[in-house]
Amino acid sequence: MSSSDEDEMPLARRPRKSGGRVVLPDKIDPAVDRQMEEESMEIDAAHAPGIAIDPAKASKVINGTSGKRKAAMKPTVKDESDSDNEPLSKRRRTVNGISRHQLSDESDDSDAIPLKSSRAKKPAKPKEQSESDFEADDSDIPLQKLSKEKKEIEKAASKQAKKEKATPKTKVTPKAKAANKRKPKDESPSDASDSDVPIAKQRKTASAKKGKAVKKEEDEEPTPVKGKKAKVKVEEAAPKKTAKGKGKAKDEEAPSPEGEDEDAEGYKWWLAEQGDGKQKWETLQHSGVMFPPPYEVLPTNIKMKYNGVPIVLSPEAEEVAGFMAALLEADQAKDQKFIENFFADWKEVLKKFGGAKDQNGKTIKIESYDKCDFRPMFEYFTAQKEAKKAMSNVEKKALKAEKEKVEEPYQYCQWNGRKEKVGNFRVEPPGLFRGRGEHPKRGMLKLRVQPEQITLNIGKEATVPPPPKGHKWGNIVHNQTASWLAMWTENINNNVKYVMLAVTSSLKGQSDFKKYEKARELKKHIDKIRRDYTRDLSDKQTMIRQRATAIYLIDKFALRAGNEKGDDEADTVGCCSLRYEHITLEEPNLVHFKFLGKDSIQFDQLYTVDKQVFKNLRIFKKAPKAPGDDLFDRIQTKHINEWFKDYMEGLSAKVFRTYNASWTMQKELAEMKNVGTVAQKYAAYNEANKKVAILCNHQRTKSKMHDTQMEKKMYEIKALMYQKWRLKKMILDLEPKLKKKKPEYFRPDAEIDNDEWIREHQEWLVEEEKKKIEKKFAKENEKLLENGEKEMKATELKTRLGVLNDMKKEFTKENSSGKVAAVGKSPSVEKFEEQIAKIEEKVQTRISMMKDKENTSEVSLGTSKINYIDPRLSVVFCKRFGVPLEKIFAKALRDKFKWAIESVDENWEF
Structure with a gap:
């Protein structure tokens, strides 16, 4: 124009x-x-x-x-x-x-x-493929078909x-009817959209307001919910039975009255009357928040260098330098924006806490990041990590027990007389902000949160937990319409952080339930x-x-x-x-x-x-x-x-x-x-989940370790094939004539029909056996020490390792003769055939799992399964096809979706 x-x-x-x-x-x-x-x-x-x-x-x-x-x-x-x-x-x-x-x-x-589209160029294969296809297959469903x-x-x-509209509805009051009635379409745009103030300017104004941190009133919910909250009726909690008999829910006993002293594990809130979301609790008692431990200064011999000179830093400046040192071999150390933001904030810390000095106390001015050498600190941190990994099981258990003892008071609260688990009760430790993607503030310093910055939300009659010695809480409120236990504002984006109940709590479960019921209503x-x-x-x-x-x-x-x-x-x-x-x-x-x-x-x-x-x-x-x-x-x-x-x-x-x-x-x-094995049914579930993930834009970059993991899985499959081949050789040792009757049966699988690979695998088997013996020996010694007994000598380990020489001799003999002697208690053809059948089943299961992993390597299944697919559908899948729920949901998710697990049977529909 x-x-x-x-x-x-x-x-x-x-x-x-x-x-x-x-x-x-x-x-x-x-x-x-x-x-x-x-x-x-x-x-x-x-x-x-x-x-x-x-x-x-x-x-x-x-x-x-x-x-x-x-x-x-x-x-x-x-x-x-x-x-x-x-x-x-x-x-x-x-x-x-x-x-x-x-x-x-x-x-x-x-x-x-x-x-990745390298497979998309090939014609799509049928969905049901031969289980003998070991290479990464082309069984992805064409996206145009989706x-x-x-x-x-x-x-x-x-x-x-x-159909649902045709079914009888519950009686609606005149007031509710008026509220749900659709407003007549306005032929002219609203004032907000048709104003002479363009959206771009409106957005800038809103963004500017958002950037200013405004202190909220003590009794005000920091994140108010816009709009009205719909009441969820009892009949919505237990799915209705449709005209065709679908959607039947399990009959459960009525729940205990609200407020009764019982744990969340026994409180079946999904069968109770749901509130309107205004008042969240009557009584609330908790232990506050858990602060990260104070900074421990490095040993005097560990110093970072500037322009080749070791420098002495204040504990505050040393801590911040350590944040960067820990990332020395990470991607952030190559990110110029990350480095720029870190260096700017670190220089402010240096200025505030006395700067840097050499060993003689002379002030050194830090002006260039390129002259900073964090390597000594990095090597110290790496050695500390390795030492922790090398700890014995006894030491690790003791450390874990001590940690659990410290955390125990913060893990649960009393919510309306019930014991409910708290989610993120730990205050975020200081560090360098990473953000997501190309965030402009990445690398900036996240300051240590002090008790004076924290507001606690607790019952009026409850005992306020004591703050750390020498400190006091920023504020104490008794907001019964808020579901948070504590809050503070972080310094990077001025975002408010909350301590909430865990995802397994009844409150979070109710939120999930309402979300999926809202989608059903759509x-x-x-x-x-x-x-x-x-x-x-x-x-x-x-x-x-x-x-x-x-x-x-x-x-x-x-x-x-x-x-x-x-x-x-x-x-x-x-x-x-x-x-x-x-x-x-x-x-x-x-x-x-x-x-x-x-x-x-x-x-x-x-x-x-x-x-x-x-x-x-x-x-x-x-x-x-x-x-x-x-x-x-x-x-x-x-x-x-x-x-x-x-x-x-x-x-x-x-x-x-x-x-x-x-x-x-x-x-x-x-x-x-x-039909099929549990592994095959699980693969079918993942294939369905994959379609959902694709349709909802849930994709991911293939893991850097994916190819390595696939190679490892392929090796495990070939190892099973080798076991099967040796068992067949043992059958021939008992009945040599069977080879002429079933020549195909006694041929090794194509994947292992290679003398060089067999010899390499035999060496691997010997090495794996050595690791097992050494590990078992160390574990037995730890147990002896736990019981106050004397540990075994190194000569005992040497004796046990003698079996490795026998393995090597046996493999050498097998390779030269082409025969494998039948071993075991009362060996027979029938016993070996049973073992072969079991191994074959394992092979097919591993193949199915491998294909499943390959097909979903670039799709994020977790996002759709946890946040978008109604969890009751996953429960229906498990109950209908006899798949253990553990295959679909880990322990934490089973706790999170307990309401879904216990509220539907195999006939329920979304």
Whole structure:
């Protein structure tokens, strides 16, 4: 758009600028709308079936991209604008190593580093593969297939929602009905969004306010919850039985009255009446917080050097120098920003506490980080770690017992007369701030927190725990609406830190329960939400159209909502905070997203979008907008969440992610077959979880140790094959004629049919046996010392190691003769065959586990399993398919999800 064209445009339609950023006018210019529509029709004609696609047209990139795409990369895109009920539009993505034309409609919407694509170039193999495939296989489900599967999932969700609407509902009071009634749509934008103050300026103002630390009132909840909290009724706590008999919950006895003196382990809160969330407790007693130990100065012979000269530091400065010394061989020691921030803060500490001096007391001015030598301190810390590792089991147990004794008073509190576990009762120790990703404050000094900075929340009648000697608490409050036990403000980002109950507590469990019930409730409203935002995609008001487009992206591609970040925070973005440079538009309707998502993980995906959405994004990027300008300059996350609340109380963008994740897992469970071993069933569960993780953007970079771990697992499998081969040789020692009858049976597996590998493995077996003997000898000696007895002499160990010579001779004889003598008590063919069968089962289990690990190496399964998939679905899986719950949830998670474990049976549905 030229400057002359802009001058002739009506004032209300001109793009506005604020703080150097371009802001769209209040209303979409009809002429621009028509122009985009006409161009869209031309593109459709060029891509009509049977008509050759114009390479120039197909490779055209809109609004700011470098270079044109090759004609070979042009995709054929199917219009999906009429699919109101589909949760994910067909999508495309770009990952390293895969050309664009290979990436047809996929659903991999990751906010982490994309999956490696070397396998994606090969044709996808069937899901059921031969267990003899030992190499990293290509059994990843094609991502375009996941997109189709999720559409089926959402259709099923829509049908289920209609069924639930048809079931009799509980009586709603007039007051509740009025509260839940959807507000009429306002034809004009709200004051906040249609104001002459652009969103960019609003965000800066909010960010500036946020940066100032304001002291809160004693009786005020530091983190107030916006909006009303819905009451969760008794019938919601125990899932209802549907018309088909699904969703049946276990019958439990009524819980004990609130406040009765009982431990959290016996308190089944999920069967009790849930409160409205206002008052959290009646009585509260705890022991405060546990402070880190004071700093211990280094031995006098351990000094860091400056310009080659050992220097003497005050304890305060030495402690900070030690923080950097401990990271000397870590990645932070190569990070210039980290070093810069550390050095600036350290110099302030030096200035405050007397600076640095040489051995003669002469002052040395520290001016250059490059002249600092922390190596002596690093070597001392390393030696301390090694010494701790080398401690005997007796010493380690004594140290652990002492530590537990000190921590014991802080681990539990009395909450309404019940013993509840406390979570993070330790005050964070001082250190260097690391942050996540490219955080601008990484390397800055986290100061030691003093008791005077801490506010305790405790019952009025409770005994206030004494502060450390010579100190006093910052404040004591009795806030019964707050769930925190203690709080303080850290110095890096001025964030408030809280001591809360543990994740296994009833309070945390109730929070999880309400979250998943909220996602279940979304089923009843999802169709109307999608119809309405689809209608708003063509609204004349800029704010409304931007809001609808953002909601489309959140729903279809599981983008996080995103909030504006301050200049002193990492530049991570979500949907609402996307900028001009974060998306590239490619005809006919492809959108390439590239930005830093949560935890500063690169999000680099190419998606197919609805034509109207594509047109809107073109308008939002239209000149004079340029890099640095907000894509959605009229909305913030709050505008989206306010719109959601008109449909369902408590609905936010995050609920969509929980809903989609749980429905995907529900669908996968319905299609699973109860066949195979436990390991194979567990692999099937992980495969389903993997689909959820991909659809919810939960990916990760492959571990640096992954290849090493896979090699180790492969070696373990080959070791089992070697055992099996030796047993078969022993069978032939008893019955030589069997070799002619079953020649294939007595051949070694291809993986170990190598004389050189066999000899190397035999050497490894001898070495492993040596380690076992030495370890057992040391353990027996420790036990003797514990009992006050005299330990065994070294000659005893030498005698025991004599068996190694026998092993070597036996292997040498076997290799030369090709025969293995049958050993054991009363050896027989039947006994050896039984052993072979057991080993074969172990081999198949290891293969299954290895494939499972390979297939999930670049997907974060933990995030989706713990935070997005309703844990009751995992419990249903275990109960339905006979898989031990320990395979899915570790001890801590079993405690955390005790409410889910005890509240459903194998027929429950999300």
